Amino acid sequence: MRVPFRRVNLTNGEHFDLYDTSGPYTDADAALDLRRGLPPRPGVVSDRGTQLQRARAGEVTAEMAFIAAREGLAPELVRAEVAQGRAVIPANHNHPEAEPMIIGKAFAVKVNANIGNSAVSSSIADEVDKMVWATRWGADTIMDLSTGRDIHLTREWILRNSPVPVGTVPIYQALEKVNGDPVALTWECYRDTVIEQCEQGVDYMTVHAGVLLRYVPLTANRVTGIVSRGGSIMAAWCLAHHQESFLYTHFAELCEILQRYDVTFSLGDGLRPGSIADANDAAQFAELRTLGELTKIAKSHGVQVMIEGPGHVPMHKIVENVRLEEELCDEAPFYTLGPLTTDIAPAYDHITSAIGAAMIAQAGTAMLCYVTPKEHLGLPDRKDVKDGVIAYKIAAHAADLAKGHPRAQERDDALSRARFEFRWHDQFALSLDPDTAREFHDETLPAEPAKTAHFCSMCGPKFCSMRITQDIRDAMAEKSKEFAEHGNQVYLPLA
Amino acid sequence: MRVPFRRVNLTNGEHFDLYDTSGPYTDADAALDLRRGLPPRPGVVSDRGTQLQRARAGEVTAEMAFIAAREGLAPELVRAEVAQGRAVIPANHNHPEAEPMIIGKAFAVKVNANIGNSAVSSSIADEVDKMVWATRWGADTIMDLSTGRDIHLTREWILRNSPVPVGTVPIYQALEKVNGDPVALTWECYRDTVIEQCEQGVDYMTVHAGVLLRYVPLTANRVTGIVSRGGSIMAAWCLAHHQESFLYTHFAELCEILQRYDVTFSLGDGLRPGSIADANDAAQFAELRTLGELTKIAKSHGVQVMIEGPGHVPMHKIVENVRLEEELCDEAPFYTLGPLTTDIAPAYDHITSAIGAAMIAQAGTAMLCYVTPKEHLGLPDRKDVKDGVIAYKIAAHAADLAKGHPRAQERDDALSRARFEFRWHDQFALSLDPDTAREFHDETLPAEPAKTAHFCSMCGPKFCSMRITQDIRDAMAEKSKEFAEHGNQVYLPLA
Numbered sequence: 001m002r003v004p005f006r007r008v009n010l011t012n013g014e015h016f017d018l019y020d021t022s023g024p025y026t027d028a029d030a031a032l033d034l035r036r037g038l039p040p041r042p043g044v045v046s047d048r049g050t051q052l053q054r055a056r057a058g059e060v061t062a063e064m065a066f067i068a069a070r071e072g073l074a075p076e077l078v079r080a081e082v083a084q085g086r087a088v089i090p091a092n093h094n095h096p097e098a099e100p101m102i103i104g105k106a107f108a109v110k111v112n113a114n115i116g117n118s119a120v121s122s123s124i125a126d127e128v129d130k131m132v133w134a135t136r137w138g139a140d141t142i143m144d145l146s147t148g149r150d151i152h153l154t155r156e157w158i159l160r161n162s163p164v165p166v167g168t169v170p171i172y173q174a175l176e177k178v179n180g181d182p183v184a185l186t187w188e189c190y191r192d193t194v195i196e197q198c199e200q201g202v203d204y205m206t207v208h209a210g211v212l213l214r215y216v217p218l219t220a221n222r223v224t225g226i227v228s229r230g231g232s233i234m235a236a237w238c239l240a241h242h243q244e245s246f247l248y249t250h251f252a253e254l255c256e257i258l259q260r261y262d263v264t265f266s267l268g269d270g271l272r273p274g275s276i277a278d279a280n281d282a283a284q285f286a287e288l289r290t291l292g293e294l295t296k297i298a299k300s301h302g303v304q305v306m307i308e309g310p311g312h313v314p315m316h317k318i319v320e321n322v323r324l325e326e327e328l329c330d331e332a333p334f335y336t337l338g339p340l341t342t343d344i345a346p347a348y349d350h351i352t353s354a355i356g357a358a359m360i361a362q363a364g365t366a367m368l369c370y371v372t373p374k375e376h377l378g379l380p381d382r383k384d385v386k387d388g389v390i391a392y393k394i395a396a397h398a399a400d401l402a403k404g405h406p407r408a409q410e411r412d413d414a415l416s417r418a419r420f421e422f423r424w425h426d427q428f429a430l431s432l433d434p435d436t437a438r439e440f441h442d443e444t445l446p447a448e449p450a451k452t453a454h455f456c457s458m459c460g461p462k463f464c465s466m467r468i469t470q471d472i473r474d475a476m477a478e479k480s481k482e483f484a485e486h487g488n489q490v491y492l493p494l495a
Numbered sequence: 496m497r498v499p500f501r502r503v504n505l506t507n508g509e510h511f512d513l514y515d516t517s518g519p520y521t522d523a524d525a526a527l528d529l530r531r532g533l534p535p536r537p538g539v540v541s542d543r544g545t546q547l548q549r550a551r552a553g554e555v556t557a558e559m560a561f562i563a564a565r566e567g568l569a570p571e572l573v574r575a576e577v578a579q580g581r582a583v584i585p586a587n588h589n590h591p592e593a594e595p596m597i598i599g600k601a602f603a604v605k606v607n608a609n610i611g612n613s614a615v616s617s618s619i620a621d622e623v624d625k626m627v628w629a630t631r632w633g634a635d636t637i638m639d640l641s642t643g644r645d646i647h648l649t650r651e652w653i654l655r656n657s658p659v660p661v662g663t664v665p666i667y668q669a670l671e672k673v674n675g676d677p678v679a680l681t682w683e684c685y686r687d688t689v690i691e692q693c694e695q696g697v698d699y700m701t702v703h704a705g706v707l708l709r710y711v712p713l714t715a716n717r718v719t720g721i722v723s724r725g726g727s728i729m730a731a732w733c734l735a736h737h738q739e740s741f742l743y744t745h746f747a748e749l750c751e752i753l754q755r756y757d758v759t760f761s762l763g764d765g766l767r768p769g770s771i772a773d774a775n776d777a778a779q780f781a782e783l784r785t786l787g788e789l790t791k792i793a794k795s796h797g798v799q800v801m802i803e804g805p806g807h808v809p810m811h812k813i814v815e816n817v818r819l820e821e822e823l824c825d826e827a828p829f830y831t832l833g834p835l836t837t838d839i840a841p842a843y844d845h846i847t848s849a850i851g852a853a854m855i856a857q858a859g860t861a862m863l864c865y866v867t868p869k870e871h872l873g874l875p876d877r878k879d880v881k882d883g884v885i886a887y888k889i890a891a892h893a894a895d896l897a898k899g900h901p902r903a904q905e906r907d908d909a910l911s912r913a914r915f916e917f918r919w920h921d922q923f924a925l926s927l928d929p930d931t932a933r934e935f936h937d938e939t940l941p942a943e944p945a946k947t948a949h950f951c952s953m954c955g956p957k958f959c960s961m962r963i964t965q966d967i968r969d970a971m972a973e974k975s976k977e978f979a980e981h982g983n984q985v986y987l988p989l990a
């Protein structure tokens with residue numbers, strides 16, 4: 001078994017291994033060809049049911065063993081959490097290119113990056129590039145949210161080249177098939193789209209099956225109505241047909257399809273709040289209750305489930321979302337979009353939402369869907385993807401620290417030791433974005449000797465507190481030595 | 496009395512007034528000349544003591560009335576909070592150019608921006624420009640942390656042109672006067688520097704009087720030692736002289752000086768943690784206890800006091816900092832640097848710390864000292880100053896929402912309504928950074944008609960959930976009308 005890590009060789013002779021999501025793309029020895037796709041991992045078992053079913057049967061699968069080594073945790077913990085439905089391993093039998101990973105609150109908090117074109121913007125090559133770029137910076141899964149041209153082909157390229165699980169929202173492609181008219185959608189069209197995507201290898205699918213006809217009027221007085229694309233599409237369908245959503249009425253059939261491939265449900269929050277004013281309202285929580293019912297049905301079919309969450313939520317209303325989700329949905333992993341903690345900063349919503357994401361992950365959310373600086377304003381480009389991923393890696397890691405994940409603080413300590421010892425190259429190498437850290441240092445002190453200097457341009461040589469601290473430690477050591485010579489005492493507080 | 500607001504005229508004929516920190520610089524009618532300085536505000540009273548003393552005597556000062564109008568709160572609340580020492584109004588009698596503002600947990604959370612040169616970088620003109628720039632984006636106070644050349648003159652230019660209170664750390668200039676050798680510092684040199692700065696009009700001063708000789712050894716096993724510049728300088732002095740800090744032994748004398756000008760103490764946390772590993776340790780909390788003692792002494796002299804806080808703190812250890820500060824320091828306003836919630840993201844510490852800042856402000860911190868992307872790497876430039884201020888305005892506003900500040904959510908609601916109604920220009924104008932929001936929208940849809948279009952490039956016209964919601968609302972209204980015609984019923988949940 002080969003488990004991926006990124007090894008950082010430090011200038012003091014030590015090394016530090018980082019969890020790595022970038023697949024072979026950052027491996028100097030890998031022979032890559034986007035047209036041929038990544039090599040499949042060997043030994044994928046497709047005839048013994050889902051990871052959930054196998055975990056219940058007491059089996060530690062190859063994927064679970066891989067994940068345990070990757071996270072530095074016991075294989076039995078992985079199995080037990082999956083068996084309980086508190087964690088999911090999104091791994092479609094038809095996507096052997098992906099490296100197994102786990103989403104659950106007992107594990108490191110994960111980050112998803114949304115990519116995909118819209119009718120207004122982008123191309124297949126751009127989107128494959130964004131996938132590689134996002135995983136380079138640490139995205140644990142990718143969602144292909146394409147709504148524009150060539151949806152099937154774009155997804156094919158992404159799947160065959162993605163080292164991480166890929167999620168989709170099948171209703172988008174179904175809507176394209178009926179020329180964008182929600183009213184023309186049918187169960188049959190939707191079902192066929194789901195099967196098409198299962199066959200391709202999609203690992204998890206967002207299904208907005210909790211948007212019931214009777215919930216739609218609950219959104220009538222909202223400030224921002226229904227802001228989930230899938231939610232608004234299904235609400236429009238229900239209302240036009242005056243019928244219950246076909247996603248809800250055909251849910252058991254959907255379970256049977258997903259079970260065959262081990263595709264994980266991501267039960268979508270179609271009625272999530274789109275503004276601070278709408279947070280934690282009746283519509284949102286009514287839907288969450290329905291998602292709880294659907295969770296039980298899915299699990300009874302042996303299908304893995306996670307639950308999507310908001311959205312826009314002020315800080316004091318964040319924890320309630322997690323508690324309620326855990327209570328109603330049997331502790332299925334929570335997968336939230338931010339939440340944004342204020343509406344007033346378009347162009348900075350990676351920050352408004354990193355605050356909410358860190359807090360909701362601390363409370364137990366297992367995966368965070370990133371938000372980029374372009375949220376509400378346009379389709380993210382390459383720079384936005386990186387900014388979004390980095391902001392969310394920060395939020396996820398801050399939560400890992402707060403939750404006491406066994407490996408989290410080791411990285412902070414290694415970086416801080418490098419900082420204190422003025423090993424600038426090591427400080428950069430251990431950081432989330434070595435390129436930018438180095439570039440910022442270069443701006444004022446570009447010469448190589450500055451990379452071992454005992455100061456930087458922030459405080460300058462005379463005011464560098466860490467340099468002064470070294471002097472203080474020398475002085476303390478000196479005093480300690482004096483004491484030892486004059487009576488074998490250790491250095492003690494003096495005043 | 497004229498109180499500054501920024502009026503946003505909306506395209507629907509309404510308007511929205513925003514709290515404004517930019518002084519006359521954004522006033523089209525103002526005649527500005529940096530060499531002459533800003534016009535002083537009339538009627539500054541300098542012979543009746545400090546705002547604290549006057550509040551205790553039951554007086555609602557002109558500054559308090561101004562602040563009450565600015566915050567939309569009762570003048571008596573302002574007076575009572577100042578009288579209790581739960582809020583401060585940093586307003587040196589010799590700085591009449593500043594517009595009065597308040598720092599206290601009953602009021603909107605404030606943001607400080609640090610500027611100032613270092614020996615390695617920058618000029619006077621650059622630093623005055625950064626001051627104007629920082630207040631343009633919402634900095635409520637400025638600290639001039641210059642340590643390089645021309646400290647006195649740089650400060651003079653900043654003070655005469657600053658519409659917000661200015662803070663300093665006098666030990667920096669004192670150290671320059673003794674050529675950068677901490678051991679050569681004396682009480683007399685420090686005292687004269689403080690008087691010089693009081694005379695110039697500095698509104699609040701960071702004094703690291705809590706770094707006692709006996710606390711220095713408590714830092715010996717830290718990962719990052721002493722990271723406060725002032726703290727490391729005083730620790731070096733104490734150790735070299737084997738004497739208690741002159742800031743501590745002469746504290747009463749210092750109080751007498753500050754009282755004469757109504758300069759506010761910002762009791763510095765010289766032993767704040769500089770890494771996750773060092774958070775909430777014995778050194779940090781020992782100093783905080785001493786700051787509590789000094790708070791009582793300062794208040795007995797009628798001097799206003801706030802308390803500085805960390806630094807680097809993981810999320811689960813943040814709230815303890817606020818509770819302990821309130822308990823030990825008699826609820827004096829807390830003024831924290833971040834805190835950074837992880838060490839692993841140099842170049843993104845405005846984000847690692849905006850997370851901590853939002854949380855610590857929600858818990859009761861009154862003012863947040865910004866951290867820029869250059870933290871740990873170099874002296875911030877103009878772009879970094881803006882990025883830092885915006886990230887901190889987000890954190891402060893998120894906390895105002897969570898604390899239920901009466902005016903906070905109005906802005907979110909106004910912006911979200913504009914968003915939902917596709918009033919793009921209004922959405923930009925109500926945001927923290929209209930320029931960047933507009934620029935991001937322009938990137939994919941630059942033509943003017945796109946600024947009223949019912950979609951953007953993120954989802955495209957067919958998938959715009961807010962556009963679909965409008966259709967849903969039309970459909971619901973239609974159904975409602977049908978019901979009314981067939982029996983005078985209102986529209987009700989249907990399924």
Ligand code: SF4
Nearest residue numbers: 456458459464465466
């Ligand atoms: S000069 Fe300041 S920011 Fe730079 S290494 Fe020293 S203490 Fe850190």
Ligand code: SF4
Nearest residue numbers: 951953954959960961
């Ligand atoms: S296209 Fe999407 S992001 Fe743009 S306005 Fe519509 S719902 Fe908002």
